[in-house]
Amino acid sequence: MGAREAGLPDVVGASGLPSRVTIWEVGARDGLQNESAVVPVSVKLEFLDRLADAGLTVLEATSFVHPKWVPQLxxxxELLGGLERRDGVVYPVLVPNERGLDRALEAGVSHIAIFASATETFAGKNLNRTLAGQFEMFAPTVARALDAGLSVRGYVSMCFGDPWEGPVAASQVVEVGERLLEMGCSQLSLGDTIGVATPGQVEGLLARFGDVSSLAVHFHDTYGQALANTLAALRCGVTTVDSSAGGLGGCPYAESATGNLATEDLVWMLDGLGVETGVDLDKLVATSVxxxxxLGRPSPSRVVRALGG
Known part of the structure; x- marks a missing residue:
C-alpha cells in the first residue's frame, strides 16, 4: 500500500531536529473564535473529545474573554462544565484579566494563558492598553494564578509584523517576552499573527532570546510560510508548536490574519521527519472532516484535502 493510501508519509529523518514535539492544539479556541455562526457546545465538546482520541495532549479549550468581544466563546x-477530562490531557483556557481568572478558577482549570502584544497599536486595539500598560493588567492575574497553583502561558502577538506598524523589531519582542517570563509565565508562545514571517526572521528572533527552552511558536499561513517557519524554529531547538486542527482560525482583531497552521499539515511533516508527536494522523484527519x-465548508488543510476524500 502506498504512502497516500496508508495516510502516512515515508520516513526520512533530518539532522538538527528534536526527537519529540509537543503540539499545542488551539482549534477549539483560536480555531473557532472567529466563526460567525455560533457552534453548539455539544459540537465543541465532541470536537475536543475527538482531538484527545487522536492523541493530542494539550487542547486549548476556550477563553473567558467577555462575550461581547468574542460571542463564539x-x-x-458551560463547555468546561460538560468536559470529560482525560488523564494525560491538559485543557488550558485563555484568560484576559482578573475577571476572567475568577471564572477560570470557578471552573477548576489547571492551566491558563494570557495574551500580550509586541506592538503599541495592537495592544491598544486588542487590550485597550499601551504597550507598557498591558503588564499592569497581567501582573495581578498571573500572581493570583500562580498562588492558586495554576500554570501560566504567555502569548505574544505580532512578533514579526503588525498591519499598522509594519516590521517589528526583535528587541521589542524580546523585551515583552522577558517581562512575561519574569512575571512567572512558564512558557511563551511567539505569534506570527498576520503570517508575514520567513525562516530567517524566525531564526533571528529565536537567537535574540538565546535560551529557547521556554519558547513555543504560533504561525499563521497567510503567505504559505507556516511549515517552513516551524521547521526553522525546530532547528533552533523549539519543541512546542501551536496549530489548529483543519487549519481553522485567525484573529478577530487583525483582519489580515488568515488561518492557523493546520495540525494535520504539521503532523504529516513531523511524521515524515521521524519526529514523535503521539498523534494518530488518520483519526485527526477524520476529526477535521x-x-x-x-461548519459547512471544506477544510483549508492540504493534508485533510489529500487524505480526507
Whole structure:
C-alpha cells in the first residue's frame, strides 16, 4: 500500500531536529473564535473529545474573554462544565484579566494563558492598553494564578509584523517576552499573527532570546510560510508548536490574519521527519472532516484535502 493510501508519509529523518514535539492544539479556541455562526457546545465538546482520541495532549479549550468581544466563546463555563477530562490531557483556557481568572478558577482549570502584544497599536486595539500598560493588567492575574497553583502561558502577538506598524523589531519582542517570563509565565508562545514571517526572521528572533527552552511558536499561513517557519524554529531547538486542527482560525482583531497552521499539515511533516508527536494522523484527519461538515465548508488543510476524500 502506498504512502497516500496508508495516510502516512515515508520516513526520512533530518539532522538538527528534536526527537519529540509537543503540539499545542488551539482549534477549539483560536480555531473557532472567529466563526460567525455560533457552534453548539455539544459540537465543541465532541470536537475536543475527538482531538484527545487522536492523541493530542494539550487542547486549548476556550477563553473567558467577555462575550461581547468574542460571542463564539460565551459558553466557556458551560463547555468546561460538560468536559470529560482525560488523564494525560491538559485543557488550558485563555484568560484576559482578573475577571476572567475568577471564572477560570470557578471552573477548576489547571492551566491558563494570557495574551500580550509586541506592538503599541495592537495592544491598544486588542487590550485597550499601551504597550507598557498591558503588564499592569497581567501582573495581578498571573500572581493570583500562580498562588492558586495554576500554570501560566504567555502569548505574544505580532512578533514579526503588525498591519499598522509594519516590521517589528526583535528587541521589542524580546523585551515583552522577558517581562512575561519574569512575571512567572512558564512558557511563551511567539505569534506570527498576520503570517508575514520567513525562516530567517524566525531564526533571528529565536537567537535574540538565546535560551529557547521556554519558547513555543504560533504561525499563521497567510503567505504559505507556516511549515517552513516551524521547521526553522525546530532547528533552533523549539519543541512546542501551536496549530489548529483543519487549519481553522485567525484573529478577530487583525483582519489580515488568515488561518492557523493546520495540525494535520504539521503532523504529516513531523511524521515524515521521524519526529514523535503521539498523534494518530488518520483519526485527526477524520476529526477535521467531521468538523468541516458541521461548519459547512471544506477544510483549508492540504493534508485533510489529500487524505480526507
Amino acid at each position: 460565551a459558553d466557556a463555563a 467531521w468538523m468541516a461538515e458541521r
